[in-house]
């Protein structure tokens with residue numbers, strides 16, 4: 001079966017609901033104000049999104065309290081969240097942690113995921129945000145037979161918004177997934193100043209933290225891999241949404257701004273740049289939809305679709321954000337204007353879940369185009 | 374009327390029963406297929422179609438391919454199928470449609486496009502070929518250029534100036550020109566590839582009956598838009614498998630010849646592979662939109678994407694080949710019937726692909742179109758729009 005690259009009516013309705021809410025509650029000035037606050041996340045917005053719109057449980061089957069939707073719907077939500085650079089822990093909790101728990105497949109993991117789906121709790125998957133699919137993430141953390149954790153993991157996205165951490169660690173019998181509360185004794189979060197102000201990261205040190213093992217060697221490694229693949233594939237939709245917004249705002253501005261007695265948007269050098277950017281975004285949409293659809297269908301082609309989408313969409317988002325700054329002129333360089341929030345998110349997203357180069361390297365193996373030598 | 378895929382299969386079975394391809398001459402089979410409404414199912418009944426959704430053509434093509442029935446060699450008659458036919462369908466009279474569409478589709482009559490002139494390329498509306506009314510005829514004089522396949526063509530779609538006293542877009546009329554008529558002279562123009570796919574065409578007092586006019590007098594620019602839109606949609610409109618197109622050729626060389634590999638080429642190959650795959654998916658998405666009857670603005674981007682991609686892939690291929698890249702298959706001047714990217718060497722692909730960003734509207738013009746029609750940005754200030762054509766500076 002070939003991929004369905006369009007948006008269904010249900011997906012369009014979901015988009016409209018999320019967009020309406022974000023337009024109301026997530027205006028650029030709101031996001032900006034929060035950035036330098038002690039509360040970078042908008043917990044109230046997240047509660048509404050999670051519980052009322054039901055986005056927290058999109059990937060979770062109905063029998064576990066979720067919406068029983070798929071990666072396709074999650075992708076549409078990410079397009080909107082990317083467009084607004086919304087400071088909510090959807091990627092960390094509803095995508096990465098949730099996918100890992102679902103793929104772990106144990107009763108303990110199912111119980112944990114139910115709480116996330118209902119928006120009662122928020123989780124983060126304790127892996128460095130730059131981890132690409134295939135990354136080794138179990139080596140740095142140890143767990144003893146009682147589930148006591150030791151070690152350190154850096155740059156965990158959405159950890160500061162999380163009630164619990166889902167921690168990949170090496171136990172006495174091999175890789176396992178552990179659940180521990182972020183406020184448990186022996187868990188210390190330190191928060192570096194993040195490049196991306198709207199998706200903070202945290203370094204987490206575990207020193208004798210008592211955790212609960214929720215998956216063992218049978219499924220833990222595959223569960224984390226599934227989470228990284230899903231995260232990378234869906235991040236393409238966030239990048240798409242962000243890029244489209246950058247283009248829309250830039251075009252709108254250039255239709256109004258006058259210099260040399262004409263609308264700046266009538267200068268051909270700018271029109272051609274924007275036409276090229278538009279085309280890249282059209283292409284990015286096909287790539288992102290393809291990755292989401294491959295994930296939703298659990299297609300054997302998903303690794304290729306995801307590597308292609310990440311290798312393509314990450315640079316498109318960066319370029320769109322960079323063009324947005326440049327084509328706004330001086331105002332684009334100001335803290336007041338929201339262009340920098342998108343630039344920072346786009347640049348951080350380029351590193352997140354595998355750089356484009358890493359995805360191309362993965363692709364080389366997947367499609368048998370071996371490196372030199 | 375709505376046709377189901379099953380009914381189409383039934384019609385194909387009936388066609389094959391009455392005209393067994395193994396026992397029927399090629400042309401007779403194609404004519405019978407046309408008459409059965411299975412040529413292009415989205416065309417009206419009686420004109421080779423059934424008024425069915427375009428997306429259902431694939432059902433017919435698959436059934437016929439399965440029994441190796443002869444096709445109409447679409448690559449030989451691309452201008453007819455892709456540009457002349459939709460224009461005749463939209464603007465032609467009943468007689469014109471009946472006269473032209475059947476032999477066009479079967480390939481009995483090849484078509485070419487007499488649009489560009491030495492002084493009017495991107496600014497096509499500035500054309501100076503004149504058509505003057507004389508009784509029931511028009512007398513046409515002028516020069517056309519870059520006319521692909523004129524040397525094989527029986528008919529041409531032609532635009533000419535019928536009124537020099539009004540602004541340039543208003544004084545143009547659209548005709549069907551008989552390429553065998555007295556006064557039509559076709560001379561080959563040799564290309565950078567060595568061969569002559571295109572020609573210059575001199576028109577000297579060529580008589581065209583008014584019955585061969587398409588659309589109203591003075592409305593030729595609007596009629597031509599149908600042709601040009603279809604030209605751009607035709608490019609990139611066919612489904613490709615992964616690694617279909619030029620990227621597959623380079624990928625095969627990469628796999629077969631490890632001694633050519635370098636880290637730099639590897640990185641560039643992977644970037645292009647990603648872009649080719651994404652562009653393929655973009656075309657697929659476009660087709661899915663079309664199948665729902667909701668074409669997106671994506672269409673205008675496909676030609677731009679393919680031109681750039683083909684040029685960069687073929688450039689990489691020549692470089693990858695190293696010493697072999699120094700050699701070229703054949704510079705002999707020939708006048709081919711089709712453009713075949715794959716039957717020839719990398720050097721040919723590299724050179725021929727240069728035309729992809731010029732033919733059918735240059736990439737610069739396509740960027741203008743996207744920025745104005747899709748993004749809604751204003752046009753550059755213009756000085757040529759409201760001036761009578763005869764008074765334009767040149």
Ligand SMILES: Cc1cc2nc3c(=O)[nH]c(=O)nc-3n(C[C@H](O)[C@H](O)[C@H](O)COP(=O)(O)OP(=O)(O)OC[C@H]3O[C@@H](n4cnc5c(N)ncnc54)[C@H](O)[C@@H]3O)c2cc1C
Pocket residue numbers: 485486487488489490491492493494495496518519520521522571728731732733734735736737738741
């Ligand atoms: C292989 C091939 C096959 C062809 N086959 C046919 C055919 O069968 N029938 C037919 O009628 N024509 C045919 N053409 C002609 C083709 O449509 C024209 O060459 C094309 O439209 C460009 O016109 P031009 O050559 O006059 O270039 P010009 O219009 O003179 O352009 C010169 C350069 O200026 C740029 N330019 C022009 N105007 C602008 C602008 N407003 N903004 C920015 N840049 C601009 C162009 O992009 C180009 O780079 C063919 C061309 C090729 C290469």
